Amino acid sequence: MKIIDITGPVREGMWDFGFPGGQFKLKQLNYEFLGEEYYHEGFEGMVGSTGTFVETGATYLGYEKSISTDKIPLHTLVNVDACVLQVPFEGLDEKDGRKYVSVDDVKKAEKEPIPEGYAIIVSTGYGRNWFEKNFLEKSPFFQKDAIYYLLDKKPILLSSDFPSWENTLHPEGFLKRMYDSGVHVLVSCINVEKVAKYKVKLIALPLRVENVCMCPARAVIIEE
Numbered sequence: 637m638k639i640i641d642i643t644g645p646v647r648e649g650m651w652d653f654g655f656p657g658g659q660f661k662l663k664q665l666n667y668e669f670l671g672e673e674y675y676h677e678g679f680e681g682m683v684g685s686t687g688t689f690v691e692t693g694a695t696y697l698g699y700e701k702s703i704s705t706d707k708i709p710l711h712t713l714v715n716v717d718a719c720v721l722q723v724p725f726e727g728l729d730e731k732d733g734r735k736y737v738s739v740d741d742v743k744k745a746e747k748e749p750i751p752e753g754y755a756i757i758v759s760t761g762y763g764r765n766w767f768e769k770n771f772l773e774k775s776p777f778f779q780k781d782a783i784y785y786l787l788d789k790k791p792i793l794l795s796s797d798f799p800s801w802e803n804t805l806h807p808e809g810f811l812k813r814m815y816d817s818g819v820h821v822l823v824s825c826i827n828v829e830k831v832a833k834y835k836v837k838l839i840a841l842p843l844r845v846e847n848v849c850m851c852p853a854r855a856v857i858i859e860e
Contacts, residue, residue, distance in 0.1 A: 663680050720831045720833070836859050
């Protein structure tokens with residue numbers, strides 16, 4: 637058994653999604669207890685989309701039509717059957733100054749049909765750029781047909797090793813269908829290009845923060 641940590645580390649000064657106050661900072665909160673000094677830290681600017689995170693459709697649909705991350709059933713997050721699609725970044729075509737994942741890229745990486753109810757993880761190797769300042773800006777995006785093809789597989793979860801799935805300059809327009817589908821997403825992973833097997837197990841556990849649509853998570857892939 638091989639365990640691969642696909643969680644991007646969090647540190648001060650790293651890239652972020654630009655939310656006001658959403659720039660991570662580590663604050664020392666050392667304290668005295670029974671005459672001795674103890675170490676403690678505070679996390680400032682840790683928003684729901686810090687680092688690697690799990691997101692539900694509540695981002696778009698609201699909480700009346702979707703669920704918060706703390707209500708995702710654990711059996712859909714622990715030891716989940718998953719397929720890893722290896723789509724090398726260097727081979728991707730480019731549009732509007734960014735690489736993109738097409739439906740043809742996805743089909744070529746699909747070594748065998750993806751069963752319904754699996755998690756699908758798209759790996760480009762882009763996670764190697766994790767601490768680059770332009771990690772978000774230069775992120776690949778998905779073409780609409782690629783996302784639609786993946787959604788037609790009825791996955792329990794979609795994931796990738798890049799953070800910005802939509803083309804912000806000329807939008808592909810797939811987000812509504814994605815959120816309406818009920819699929820959860822695991823965004824911004826690393827090390828997925830190191831996964832050798834096509835079918836693996838996935839564990840992706842967000843912090844148990846109540847009533848949030850996205851939350852930082854620890855995620856690992858298990859090759860058996």
